[in-house]
Amino acid sequence: MSQAADATPAAAPRSVIEARDLCLTFATNDGPVHALSDVDLTIRQGDFVSFIGPSGCGKTTFLRVIADLERPTSGTITVNGMTPEEARRARAYGYVFQAAALYPWRTIAGNIRLPIEIMGFSKPEQEKRIDRVLRLVELDGFGKKYPWQLSGGMQQRASIARALAFDADLLLMDEPFGALDEIVRDHLNEQLLKLWRTTGKTIGFVTHSIPEAVYLSTRIVVMSPRPGRIVDVIESPLPLERPLDIRESPEFLAVAHRVREGLRAGHSYD
Numbered sequence: 001m002s003q004a005a006d007a008t009p010a011a012a013p014r015s016v017i018e019a020r021d022l023c024l025t026f027a028t029n030d031g032p033v034h035a036l037s038d039v040d041l042t043i044r045q046g047d048f049v050s051f052i053g054p055s056g057c058g059k060t061t062f063l064r065v066i067a068d069l070e071r072p073t074s075g076t077i078t079v080n081g082m083t084p085e086e087a088r089r090a091r092a093y094g095y096v097f098q099a100a101a102l103y104p105w106r107t108i109a110g111n112i113r114l115p116i117e118i119m120g121f122s123k124p125e126q127e128k129r130i131d132r133v134l135r136l137v138e139l140d141g142f143g144k145k146y147p148w149q150l151s152g153g154m155q156q157r158a159s160i161a162r163a164l165a166f167d168a169d170l171l172l173m174d175e176p177f178g179a180l181d182e183i184v185r186d187h188l189n190e191q192l193l194k195l196w197r198t199t200g201k202t203i204g205f206v207t208h209s210i211p212e213a214v215y216l217s218t219r220i221v222v223m224s225p226r227p228g229r230i231v232d233v234i235e236s237p238l239p240l241e242r243p244l245d246i247r248e249s250p251e252f253l254a255v256a257h258r259v260r261e262g263l264r265a266g267h268s269y270d
């Protein structure tokens with residue numbers, strides 16, 4: 001049995017994110033932009049939560065609020081029971097961006113080392129962490145390579161390794177595989193699920209892809225734009241062990257159908 005399954009005890013798992021009546025309005029020259037409106041959401045420990053919705057519905061903004069990169073206009077949000085600012089200072093999360101954002105002049109190991117060096121870990125501890133996270137993303141042996149010597153998929157895995165090096169329980173991922181071709185994406189989806197199961201981390205994952213959201217998640221948050229709000233939260237009935245061909249099963253297709261209906265109900269196709 002996987003560790004993630006072990007980490008889901010009979011008692012309710014503790015909540016990692018609690019958002020209540022969360023609103024965020026950007027003041028722009030063209031008037032206010034209501035990026036988030038009345039968002040109520042609880043993310044529990046060990047959840048894999050995907051955020052899906054059309055461009056501009058506030059997915060990235062919500063991750064950025066969790067990460068203390070944006071301040072809500074009203075409402076409340078806690079991360080591990082702390083304010084986002086406290087959680088950021090406590091290094092409560094790792095953040096993976098859409099582009100791998102690796103420094104080209106640093107090796108892969110050097111890129112992973114940067115944040116943990118800044119955090120003041122000893123050299124031997126840095127080495128230990130770099131080895132461990134490279135193994136987790138199946139890049140062992142690539143530490144001495146430079147980013148440009150790796151494929152796009154490998155670079156994205158390296159950026160995941162960098163986010164994992166903090167050893168935070170929460171991983172925030174903003175469309176990490178959006179720019180990759182479908183075969184590579186399938187492979188990375190499988191690897192990410194394996195990584196999630198073996199580490200028991202809580203993951204918040206932004207995507208535009210219905211199959212990706214359904215394949216990866218324990219819960220899917222469907223959002224609609226103008227103003228950005230949650231239209232549906234779907235608890236996945238799929239087992240935690242998910243071979244890729246689960247995507248052809250009736251259960252999978254039923255969840256995908258519900259996501260599509262949610263997107264339609266939010267009048268998101270424009």
Ligand SMILES: Nc1ncnc2c1ncn2[C@@H]1O[C@H](COP(=O)(O)OP(=O)(O)OP(=O)(O)O)[C@@H](O)[C@H]1O
Nearest residue numbers: 026028033035054055056057058059060061062228
């Ligand atoms: N700093 C900002 N200033 C003004 N408006 C912003 C700012 N950041 C985001 N917005 C607006 O807020 C809305 C939500 O943006 P956000 O990036 O969260 O959407 P998204 O769902 O992640 O979109 P995408 O899928 O294209 O990444 C959009 O209308 C966007 O233009």
